[in-house]
Amino acid sequence: MKYLLSILFTLALFTTACSKSETKNSDENAETNNKIITLSGIEEIATLAGGCFWCIEAPFEKVPGVVKVISGYAGGSKLDPTYKEVSSGKTDYRESVQIYYDPLVISYLEILDIFWKQFDPTDKGGSFGDRGFQYTSAIFYHDKDQKMLAEKSKKRLDKSGIFDEPIATPIIKITTFYPAEDYHQDFYKKDPNRYYSYRKGSGRDAFIMEKWSDKKNYTKPSEEEIKKGLNELQYKVTQKEGTERAFNNEYWDNKQAGIYVDIVSGEPLFSSTDKFESGTGWPSFIKPIDPKYIVKREDKTLGMRRVEVRSKIGDSHLGHVFDDGPEPTRLRYCMNSASMRFIPKEKMKEEGYGEYLWLVE
Numbered sequence: 447m448k449y450l451l452s453i454l455f456t457l458a459l460f461t462t463a464c465s466k467s468e469t470k471n472s473d474e475n476a477e478t479n480n481k482i483i484t485l486s487g488i489e490e491i492a493t494l495a496g497g498c499f500w501c502i503e504a505p506f507e508k509v510p511g512v513v514k515v516i517s518g519y520a521g522g523s524k525l526d527p528t529y530k531e532v533s534s535g536k537t538d539y540r541e542s543v544q545i546y547y548d549p550l551v552i553s554y555l556e557i558l559d560i561f562w563k564q565f566d567p568t569d570k571g572g573s574f575g576d577r578g579f580q581y582t583s584a585i586f587y588h589d590k591d592q593k594m595l596a597e598k599s600k601k602r603l604d605k606s607g608i609f610d611e612p613i614a615t616p617i618i619k620i621t622t623f624y625p626a627e628d629y630h631q632d633f634y635k636k637d638p639n640r641y642y643s644y645r646k647g648s649g650r651d652a653f654i655m656e657k658w659s660d661k662k663n664y665t666k667p668s669e670e671e672i673k674k675g676l677n678e679l680q681y682k683v684t685q686k687e688g689t690e691r692a693f694n695n696e697y698w699d700n701k702q703a704g705i706y707v708d709i710v711s712g713e714p715l716f717s718s719t720d721k722f723e724s725g726t727g728w729p730s731f732i733k734p735i736d737p738k739y740i741v742k743r744e745d746k747t748l749g750m751r752r753v754e755v756r757s758k759i760g761d762s763h764l765g766h767v768f769d770d771g772p773e774p775t776r777l778r779y780c781m782n783s784a785s786m787r788f789i790p791k792e793k794m795k796e797e798g799y800g801e802y803l804w805l806v807e
Contacts, residue, residue: 489513490549492557493520493586493620495542496565497573500641501650502543504634505564510742510753511551516544517633518625520586521618529627535578542586544623551753551767553775554592556737558585558599563658563738565650567603568611575648586620593617595774606804608657662798664711664759672710683784684710684762687747687754692727695783699723703791703806705735705799706781711760713739715786716779717805722771724778729786731779732771735805742767755779 496502499517506515519532522539532539545557565573565583572581585600587593596617604613625631634641645651666672673681682688692698697706706716706729716731724730734740738758745754745766755764764785771778789797791806 488549489546490554491588492545492547492554492561492592493542493588493623494545494557494561495520495540495582495584495586496561496567497541497576497581497583497650498644498648499541499543499626499630500633501645502561502564503632504641505560506543506545506557507632507634509547509552509560509737511548513546513548515546516625517630518542518544518623520544520623521584521621523622526624529630532580535580537580539622539624540580540582540584541626542584542623549776550769551742552737553733553777554595555599555775556733558596559733560737561585562599562603563654566653567613567615568609570614574650574653583615585615585617586623587617588620591774593619598774608804661801662712664708664713666711666760676709680709680784683782684760684764687763688782688784689765690728690782690784695728697729697783697786697788698727700729700788702788704789704794705802705806706786706788707799708739708757708760708762708764709785709787710762711757712787713757713759714799714802715739715757715764716781717802718791719806724771724780726778726780728765729781729783730771731781732775732777734779735802755781757785 494502503515503517506512519527519537519539520542522532522537524531524537524539527537527539531537532541547557567583570582572578573583585596587596600613600615600617603609629636667675672685676684679688679690683690700721701718703718705714705718707714714735716729717735720731720733720735722730722732741756741758741761743754743756745752753767755767756762757764762785763782765779765781768778768780769776789799791803794800794803794806
């Protein structure tokens with residue numbers, strides 16, 4: 447009942463909420479959507495350092511729910527530092543970014559999931575070709591909730607076994623942040639040739655590809671293959687934005703350990719670890735396995751404003767995301783069982799998803 451009442455409140459909020467919008471690059475997460483979505487008019491801030499701020503700013507620029515990203519300098523003591531001063535290594539600032547995001551659309555944990563995949567979090571002395579304290583990584587928390595979530599996220603990554611060395615990124619209380627000079631803002635758009643040459647030459651792109659590239663080749667089948675491979679309900683939901691019946695679908699009460707993948711493309715979508723009982727009759731999750739496999743779009747059907755969730759490669763309609771979920775994200779990804787296929791933990795390696803076993807163990 448609590449969640450049903452919350453849904454009604456959320457839908458009422460969506461019909462009156464304000465919308466803000468700001469904004470090709472090769473960063474995977476920067477291409478998740480071509481339209482920034484905001485619903486609440488509320489902006490929360492994440493302050494992160496991962497080496498060159500150009501390379502941390504760009505991947506977040508077009509992430510749904512991110513309102514704006516500002517490159518700058520964080521954590522130091524000098525008043526109004528300049529790029530020349532910070533890059534010289536003579537100050538106690540790190541190159542950083544501040545990410546303004548709508549918590550109704552994307553959570554702080556999802557922001558961190560994207561962040562970890564942009565740099566080498568085990569490097570204590572800098573970042574790729576840039577050496578020195580000013581290029582070291584950090585998470586600057588703004589309140590106790592961000593601190594708790596950052597510690598949880600870091601611990602989870604450390605235990606994953608993805609990196610041979612321990613995660614070195616410190617979690618620090620935010621003190622100061624100064625925006626960088628104008629020519630640094632949106633640098634990937636102002637001077638794309640230099641930006642992409644820098645990413646490649648510094649070794650950042652090669653590192654990200656080695657650590658985070660897909661082990662499987664996910665593709666969207668032809669229309670004929672999709673029709674042949676799906677039953678009537680699965681086709682209606684994934685291809686025609688349909689909705690299955692509550693409490694009468696395959697996974698709403700599934701409690702097995704494993705992952706849920708897109709029924710069309712096979713993209714990994716959600717983990718059983720992030721599934722919770724919402725009382726709504728549909729499978730509900732606090733966050734996706736990896737935001738890069740998710741697309742969020744504004745949905746104005748049914749006389750309300752909602753956020754539709756689709757798969758990135760398969761382009762399947764999955765469901766919607768609401769803000770009435772539990773901690774730590776306070777989001778509820780309300781999905782259709784008909785859009786997904788569940789792979790039990792004991793079959794994940796056999797089916798080519800062994801790299802995600804750490805998520806369910």
